[in-house]
Amino acid sequence: MRTRAIAAQLAPAARLLAAGGGAAMLLLLAGCRQDMHNQPRYKPLAQSAFFPDGRSVRPQVRGTVARGELDVGTVFLTGKADGKLTPDLPVPLTRELLARGRQRFEIFCTPCHGRLGDGNGIVAQRGFRHPPSYHSERLRGEPIGHFFDVITRGFGAMTDFSDRIPPADRWAIAAYIRALQYSRQAKFDELPADMKQQLERSAQ
Ligand code: HEC
Numbered sequence: 001m002r003t004r005a006i007a008a009q010l011a012p013a014a015r016l017l018a019a020g021g022g023a024a025m026l027l028l029l030a031g032c033r034q035d036m037h038n039q040p041r042y043k044p045l046a047q048s049a050f051f052p053d054g055r056s057v058r059p060q061v062r063g064t065v066a067r068g069e070l071d072v073g074t075v076f077l078t079g080k081a082d083g084k085l086t087p088d089l090p091v092p093l094t095r096e097l098l099a100r101g102r103q104r105f106e107i108f109c110t111p112c113h114g115r116l117g118d119g120n121g122i123v124a125q126r127g128f129r130h131p132p133s134y135h136s137e138r139l140r141g142e143p144i145g146h147f148f149d150v151i152t153r154g155f156g157a158m159t160d161f162s163d164r165i166p167p168a169d170r171w172a173i174a175a176y177i178r179a180l181q182y183s184r185q186a187k188f189d190e191l192p193a194d195m196k197q198q199l200e201r202s203a204q
Helices: 002-037 095-108 137-141 144-153 167-183 193-203
Strands: none
Touching: 095 167, 144 167
């Protein structure tokens, strides 16, 4: 009897509390909603007191590409034009390019392919699968894009080098491989005069 009386007395208070809590919850929720709608942000190109250069627009971080800005379809990055391996070097052919290609080739490729590109590098001599010679008729006939593609994606037992050799250097190496191939096919008549003399002297 007594407990029921106390319960009856407490009931309105409990109801009030519950109602109060509910209202507080609603307010909280409404508060969240407000925040989401009203986030602090800069208007485009507005001045900033936060960054030392006073610009709210931040310069692109070096070595990164903004979302949607990477043009992966270019010949320069794929070695392919219209889905076919390109026969053309997409960068200017210069003496510097060949020198760079030679340097990179001798770092990354000679261990297996040998300095001459004949597939007889030290790793091959010690038992790794012998790579084919670059001087075979088949590889001489491949478009230059093939060499870029092999470096980019690997080939059979050979791993890819895309994480260690950036595209510009891949083209430099591909160009240097062409020079290596040409070095065995050059005709005597096409040599510069001083080289002809040198050769004639050494032949005597
Ligand atoms: C660890 C040894 C190794 C290194 C380093 C290496 N290659 Fe190779 N490469 C091979 C082997 C082995 C093959 C043959 C793969 C096969 O047929 O399974 C090959 C094949 C090739 C081929 C011929 C693909 C074809 O059409 O038959 C090319 C071109 C080539 N490599 C270029 C390169 C270049 C350029 C580099 C340096 C960036 C390089 N490789 C570094 C081992 C290597």
